[in-house]
Amino acid sequence: MQINTVGVVGAGTMGNGIAQICAMTGLNVIMVDISTAALLRAEQSIGSSLDKLLRKGSLDESGKRDVLGHLRYSTDKNELVDADLVIEAATEAESLKLAILRDIDAIVGPKTVIASNTSSISITKLAAATTRPDRFIGMHFFNPVPVMALVELIRGLQTSDSTQTAAEEFVSRIHKTAISAKNSPGFAVNRILVPMINEAVFVLQEGLASAEHIDEGMRLGCNHPIGPLALADLIGLDTLLAVMEVFYNNFKDSKYRPAPLLREMVEAGYLGRKSGRGFFRYA
Numbered sequence: 655m656q657i658n659t660v661g662v663v664g665a666g667t668m669g670n671g672i673a674q675i676c677a678m679t680g681l682n683v684i685m686v687d688i689s690t691a692a693l694l695r696a697e698q699s700i701g702s703s704l705d706k707l708l709r710k711g712s713l714d715e716s717g718k719r720d721v722l723g724h725l726r727y728s729t730d731k732n733e734l735v736d737a738d739l740v741i742e743a744a745t746e747a748e749s750l751k752l753a754i755l756r757d758i759d760a761i762v763g764p765k766t767v768i769a770s771n772t773s774s775i776s777i778t779k780l781a782a783a784t785t786r787p788d789r790f791i792g793m794h795f796f797n798p799v800p801v802m803a804l805v806e807l808i809r810g811l812q813t814s815d816s817t818q819t820a821a822e823e824f825v826s827r828i829h830k831t832a833i834s835a836k837n838s839p840g841f842a843v844n845r846i847l848v849p850m851i852n853e854a855v856f857v858l859q860e861g862l863a864s865a866e867h868i869d870e871g872m873r874l875g876c877n878h879p880i881g882p883l884a885l886a887d888l889i890g891l892d893t894l895l896a897v898m899e900v901f902y903n904n905f906k907d908s909k910y911r912p913a914p915l916l917r918e919m920v921e922a923g924y925l926g927r928k929s930g931r932g933f934f935r936y937a
């Protein structure tokens with residue numbers, strides 16, 4: 655399947671990263687969000703990520719202009735009409751994603767593949783909201799997208815072999831490595847990672863160690879690049895809570911109960927880096 659134009663729906667952290675790496679590999683990208691402010695922030699965030707690459711010398715000024723020239727931003731979903739692949743990267747809320755996917759499905763051509771960057775929601779259920787469940791797949795990116803090498807591909811019950819192959823080809827085209835996981839809450843990577851972060855919040859809540867020492871412990875003792883609480887701040891505490899809720903509600907197993915402190919931080923609006931405060935503070 656020939657992919658020339660990629661639609662990215664949702665101008666949050668993940669959507670921005672996905673749009674950027676697609677544009678960096680010469681794909682035309684149309685980014686859609688209902689909020690003009692979010693699109694403006696996306697433009698700035700992609701610009702500053704490209705500037706990091708400029709400073710490192712892995713991109714020059716004309717390369718940067720070229721990448722920017724491959725990106726379009728719009729609040730009008732109808733602009734997705736020409737996309738060969740649409741990646742939904744909206745907030746991690748099932749009803750919202752289902753509504754967005756129905757809209758996308760009604761706009762794009764019958765051959766277009768639709769993918770969701772969901773962190774935990776059933777791909778089978780999301781696929782069923784479209785009229786092309788065979789051309790639907792989970793495409794789970796990792797934050798920060800320009801740096802992280804992995805894309806986890808998740809087949810719903812309905813996903814066809816040709817959609818899986820097209821997704822694998824797309825992942826190598828954007829210079830990432832794909833792993834395949836079955837459709838189950840949180841798939842493979844988040845099923846391991848998110849309960850580990852949730853446990854770090856329990857350790858903090860129980861006063862067993864300070865936030866700094868929990869993170870230092872995991873960095874120096876387990877060679878993690880950043881500690882679990884700093885990682886929570888990077889991912890977004892609201893996203894982590896949503897993923898834990900999906901685990902808890904689906905597996906009905908108390909081992910997946912969200913740490914009360916995680917819930918309270920979200921209630922307070924301490925969402926991590928994006929709100930300037932999470933387990934740590936950000937300028």
Ligand code: 3HC
Nearest residue numbers: 703706710773795796797798800801802844879880885889
């Ligand atoms: N764009 C471009 N480059 C970036 C970047 C961005 N947004 N963010 C970081 N970088 C680059 C920096 O320029 C730097 O490059 P260099 O080594 O060539 O100079 C390099 O990445 C390292 O960055 P920093 O020196 O600023 O900081 P760190 O050494 O702490 O590295 C990190 C940053 C790569 C994010 C590292 O901390 C890390 O690997 N953290 C763990 C990330 C992780 O686990 N992500 C997965 C989250 S789970 C997820 O996303 C799934 C979801 O569903 C929940």
